[in-house]
Amino acid sequence: MSDDVTPRPRGSFYPRRRDDWHPPALAPRYRSSTLRAPRRALISIPQGWGEITGPVFGQNMLGELDNDLLRNFARPGESPIGERIIVHGRVLDQDARPVPGVLVEIWQANAGGRYRHKKDGYTAPLDPNFAGLGRTVTDAEGHYEFRTIRPGPYPWPNGPNDWRPSHIHFSLFGSGFAQRLITQMYFEGDPLIERCPIVNTIPDPAAVDMLVARLDMNASLPMDALAWRFDIVLRGRRSTYFENRPEGN
Amino acid sequence: MANEPEYLDETPSQTAGPYVHIGTVPNFLGIEGVYAEDLGARMLDEHTKGERITITGRVLDGVGAPLRDAIVEIWQPDAAGLFPSPEERRGAADPHFTGWGRSACDFDTGLFRFATIRPGRVPLPDGRLQAPHVNFWIAARGVNIALHTRMYFPDEAAANAEDPILARLMAEGRGETLIAEKTDEGFHFEIRLQGHRETVFFDV
Ligand SMILES: [Fe+3]
Numbered sequence: 427m428s429d430d431v432t433p434r435p436r437g438s439f440y441p442r443r444r445d446d447w448h449p450p451a452l453a454p455r456y457r458s459s460t461l462r463a464p465r466r467a468l469i470s471i472p473q474g475w476g477e478i479t480g481p482v483f484g485q486n487m488l489g490e491l492d493n494d495l496l497r498n499f500a501r502p503g504e505s506p507i508g509e510r511i512i513v514h515g516r517v518l519d520q521d522a523r524p525v526p527g528v529l530v531e532i533w534q535a536n537a538g539g540r541y542r543h544k545k546d547g548y549t550a551p552l553d554p555n556f557a558g559l560g561r562t563v564t565d566a567e568g569h570y571e572f573r574t575i576r577p578g579p580y581p582w583p584n585g586p587n588d589w590r591p592s593h594i595h596f597s598l599f600g601s602g603f604a605q606r607l608i609t610q611m612y613f614e615g616d617p618l619i620e621r622c623p624i625v626n627t628i629p630d631p632a633a634v635d636m637l638v639a640r641l642d643m644n645a646s647l648p649m650d651a652l653a654w655r656f657d658i659v660l661r662g663r664r665s666t667y668f669e670n671r672p673e674g675n
Numbered sequence: 676m677a678n679e680p681e682y683l684d685e686t687p688s689q690t691a692g693p694y695v696h697i698g699t700v701p702n703f704l705g706i707e708g709v710y711a712e713d714l715g716a717r718m719l720d721e722h723t724k725g726e727r728i729t730i731t732g733r734v735l736d737g738v739g740a741p742l743r744d745a746i747v748e749i750w751q752p753d754a755a756g757l758f759p760s761p762e763e764r765r766g767a768a769d770p771h772f773t774g775w776g777r778s779a780c781d782f783d784t785g786l787f788r789f790a791t792i793r794p795g796r797v798p799l800p801d802g803r804l805q806a807p808h809v810n811f812w813i814a815a816r817g818v819n820i821a822l823h824t825r826m827y828f829p830d831e832a833a834a835n836a837e838d839p840i841l842a843r844l845m846a847e848g849r850g851e852t853l854i855a856e857k858t859d860e861g862f863h864f865e866i867r868l869q870g871h872r873e874t875v876f877f878d879v
Contacts, residue, residue: 441878442685442878443684443685444820444878447684447685447687448685448687448688448819448820449687449688449689449819449820450819451818451819451820453819456690456817456819457817458690458816458817459690459817459818459819460737460817461736461737461738461740461817461868461869462736462737462742462815462816462817462818462868462869463817463818463819463868463869464822464868464869464873464874464876465869465873466873466875466876468876468877468878469844469875469876469877469878470877470878471840471877471878471879472799472800472801473800473879474797474798474799474800474805475752475758475763475765475797475798476750476751476752476758476797476810477810477879478762479750479758479760479762479763480750480760480762480775481750481759481760481773481774481775482759482760482761483714489710489711492709492710498709499706499708499709518683519683520682520683520684520685521681521682521683522681522682522683529714531698531699532698533694533695533697533698533699541694541697542697542706543693543694543696543697543704544704544705544782545693545694545744545782546693546694557697557701557706557709558697558698559697559698559701559706559709559710560698561698561710595689595691595692595694595695595698597691597695597698597699597814601760601761601762602762603750603810603812604823604879606748606812606821607685607686607688607821608688608689608690608691608695608814608821609686609687609688609689610689610690610692624689624690624692625689627689627690627819628687628689632684633684633687634687636684636686636687637686637687637689658686659683659684659685659686660685660686661685662682662683
């Protein structure tokens with residue numbers, strides 16, 4: 427298949443900066459990590475077909491309201507309580523190329539900081555018109571967009587008085603399974619960000635800054651919704667398969 | 676630096692937290708009517724080629740308690756060793772196989788479960804054949820960056836012995852942590868996050 431029509435053969439992914447960029451497995455200020463962090467070093471293995479390939483998700487699997495959290499659970503004629511927002515951005519790789527076809531799944535608390543989840547016992551009430559989940563697939567330029575409400579902060583059992591900043595959870599699939607990423611988006615200006623033990627599992631302030639969405643007045647809808655811009659970078663790939671060894675050898 | 680080639684850092688990981696089910700398996704959680712079905716719940720149809728198998732397992736923490744809030748995903752080739760992905764260049768995989776499954780751990784027992792097929796063998800980039808294996812990915816509260824590991828089969832002794840990655844781990848005394856147990860129902864894979872039998876996790 428040396429004459430295939432894909433624009434660029436794509437190989438293994440750039441190594442992950444696990445030591446000084448991603449959070450370490452063990453971060454004792456985030457208490458849950460103490461019994462759940464592997465204690466032994468990860469084992470490096472060569473990336474093969476199982477790592478550079480990944481499942482594919484097309485736009486055709488999406489429902490019309492999947493990226494509209496204002497409407498995908500609300501009763502007819504009603505909508506959720508809270509600040510109406512647009513969250514949008516681009517998914518790029520480390521070479522700043524857009525990544526199309528990325529499945530983006532999100533979940534979040536409602537405006538009061540309460541999740542629609544059987545294990546969430548926070549006093550704030552559920553919103554009958556809000557489920558807090560959405561998904562979309564990036565377009566040819568790597569763009570995605572959601573409509574939702576701004577989630578509220580919430581307290582959680584960790585230190586004596588820890589609160590999560592307002593945040594939206596993101597799950598992403600790139601084109602290879604080794605690009606799989608789960609992260610969280612925060613809101614510029616939130617004073618709880620710097621106080622959060624989960625945010626602070628990340629060692630480098632520049633890395634935290636990548637998770638902070640910016641207010642984007644240009645994309646806001648007058649008399650309707652403010653917009654927040656959150657760009658996401660997935661691992662880049664080398665330009666050839668398996669370095670200098672062509673497929674089939 | 677206008678003349679520097681642009682190179683971006685990867686977006687850093689954050690834990691999936693305890694409420695990952697809302698976004699990934701809402702129907703399993705009981706949020707119905709938003710998505711028709713949970714993604715990754717079905718890997719097969721009646722035309723899928725290969726030996727049907729069931730994989731169950733648990734993810735155990737440092738005191739041996741099963742995680743009841745984790746999400747586990749698998750990614751594997753078809754019976755011929757081909758991945759159902761646009762990035763697969765060796766041939767066309769079985770169109771009746773997704774290769775990808777997602778299972779939440781049971782809220783009571785911690786068990787995850789996949790109905791799949793026995794995977795074919797896949798060569799390493801240098802051409803050496805690997806033993807049949809299933810790639811695992813685990814996300815959960817308390818896991819700051821999701822974990823990659825592999826499950827091998829207990830009834831593939833000959834292939835396991837010549838698998839370069841498994842052989843290296845066996846020599847280091849850790850390979851057994853990647854070999855599932857045979858059960859009446861299929862295969863069972865215990866993933867231990869800590870302890871003297873801590874599962875091998877990979878930097879891929
Ligand atoms: Fe949260």
